[in-house]
Amino acid sequence: MGVSANNLGVRAGEDWLFRELDLAVAEGECLALTGSNGSGKSTLLRCLYGTQRPTEGQVRIFGQAPDERVPEFRRLASVLMDDSALFDELSPRQHLELLTRSYPGSPEADQELFASAGLDARMDVPAGKLSAGQRRRLLLLGAIARPHQLLLLDEPERALDAAGREWLVELVRAAKSRGAVVVVASHHLALVEDVADWTVDL
Numbered sequence: 001m002g003v004s005a006n007n008l009g010v011r012a013g014e015d016w017l018f019r020e021l022d023l024a025v026a027e028g029e030c031l032a033l034t035g036s037n038g039s040g041k042s043t044l045l046r047c048l049y050g051t052q053r054p055t056e057g058q059v060r061i062f063g064q065a066p067d068e069r070v071p072e073f074r075r076l077a078s079v080l081m082d083d084s085a086l087f088d089e090l091s092p093r094q095h096l097e098l099l100t101r102s103y104p105g106s107p108e109a110d111q112e113l114f115a116s117a118g119l120d121a122r123m124d125v126p127a128g129k130l131s132a133g134q135r136r137r138l139l140l141l142g143a144i145a146r147p148h149q150l151l152l153l154d155e156p157e158r159a160l161d162a163a164g165r166e167w168l169v170e171l172v173r174a175a176k177s178r179g180a181v182v183v184v185a186s187h188h189l190a191l192v193e194d195v196a197d198w199t200v201d202l
């Protein structure tokens with residue numbers, strides 16, 4: 001199993017954000033996390049990435065306990081979280097070069113991918129000068145272009161226009177067809193209804 005969780009729970013003060021949650025997401029499948037603001041979607045993603053310890057229960061990512069300090073785990077999981085950031089002074093091209101250097105042989109880190117994101121005319125503009133949606137596209141590309149078997153995405157549709165949202169849906173479909181597991185917190189209906197195999201409503 002790609003991602004599994006047994007009896008997972010996180011308590012926030014007196015209340016439980018979620019409890020007795022069991023997950024089983026196989027390779028090539030997408031799990032969508034839905035729910036209102038503050039319902040615990042980002043918290044659950046952090047538990048899957050190992051940056052937050054659940055109050056109870058256990059997570060396994062391809063058989064391992066998630067721990068971003070472990071290099072093997074970092075090669076397994078790629079994330080776009082609330083706090084994901086770009087290097088403002090580096091252009092998309094320089095971000096691409098950095099990725100290629102950090103992950104030699106990564107098949108996804110190619111110029112074609114940047115063209116598909118509509119960033120090809122902005123390849124040499126410092127990221128700090130890109131629009132919010134363009135920055136979001138670059139962040140998404142950064143997550144996709146790293147080697148991964150698990151993709152964790154926290155509201156990736158934020159700041160994207162209609163074309164960007166369609167592009168995002170295609171990115172997630174492509175990740176699934178490569179056999180990756182995708183877990184995405186999202187309010188984007190096309191992603192939740194048409195692409196996700198499972199939904200957990202928190």
Ligand SMILES: Nc1ncnc2c1ncn2[C@@H]1O[C@H](COP(=O)(O)OP(=O)(O)OP(=O)(O)O)[C@@H](O)[C@H]1O
Pocket residue numbers: 010011012013017035036037038039040041042043044185
């Ligand atoms: N261990 C904890 N102890 C206390 N409070 C916590 C704990 N973990 C999470 N919370 C709180 O629970 C709430 C859940 O927030 P979270 O960001 O996970 O929700 P979300 O569904 O992603 O929200 P949004 O849709 O607004 O992004 C927050 O108010 C957070 O501060």
